[in-house]
Amino acid sequence: RCPSSMDMNPVKQSFQEIKDAVQVNDTFKNVTILSNLHSVKVLSPLDTCCMTRKLLEFYVKRVFKYREELSLHISRGVSSISNSFLTLQRTVQPCKEKSLCPCSEAATNATRTINNNYDQLEVGSAAIKSLGELGVFIAWIDKNYHQETSTA
């Protein structure tokens, strides 16, 4: 598997500190952006790499840059998470360079759905909602990067 592991603990800690404040600002309960991530969990290790790379990119390029519009407390938390994501991207990058991170149709469709969900909302609302759903991404990483290592 490439990458062999993903250390999400810094992200988990930072997210824990801003989660409630972010989610309170998300007033559209009946809409989700990452909801389909649960149903995509049965993937090959290669797909997992592709999904990871694309989701890291989604957050770095489309979500974190809207932190200036948020409160100082949230903005600081987002900065910390953003730095952690850049570190995680550097973890995944060698896999892409060694062609160990190809994208199957399933993985491509799953990340396209996420981006489409994002586009359905006004950009500020979409950014807040995606931030509030970081827990879903954390849980997905937990399952996909520890499922095998613990049973191997």
Added chain:
Amino acid sequence: MKNVLQWNPPEGLTGFAVSYTVQYFIYGQKKWLEASECRKINRTYCDLSAETSDYEQQYYGKVKAIWKTNCSKWTETRRFYPYLETQIGPPAVALSTDEKSLSIVLTAPEKWKRSSEEGFVSMQEIYPTLKYTVSVYNAKSNRTWLQYETNHSLVLSWLQPDTLYCVHVESLVPGPPRQGQPSEKQCVSTLKDRTLELKIK
């Protein structure tokens, strides 16, 4: 997983015949749903385990108070995500000793079941990164040490013979802090050192 919504009675109405109604919302769905077991109840808690059994979903709960013909506004919870926030119970702990060592066998906690017919699911299956914090207390030296463990059995060697050791264990999932629930403290004594006894004869 067992998920219970709890609240405090409205101020100034303690002792009055106040009843409560609860609703819940599955994040991403369309509307609030009735908690069928919690309509006009007198208690100040509602077990939403059945309604929130999919631990991969996220939920909201809300409650309102009714007194005579008066009805309060709804009070709403923050978003609740069982997978990241549930409190994980302690493992089952089995101890055995000889003169200088203590063997500890841990069995991962079981997922809460709504009814006995439900199959057994270990929390290890849900949380592959489940670890344990093992606390060992030496009654003679009055000192405690902690050990983080991923395995389900460990042997503590080089202990003092004829000494009482007390152990309790807590389940641990890396990531956001969760309220811990340590196992019952169990105490066991290492055996007497027979080599000493032989020399004394």
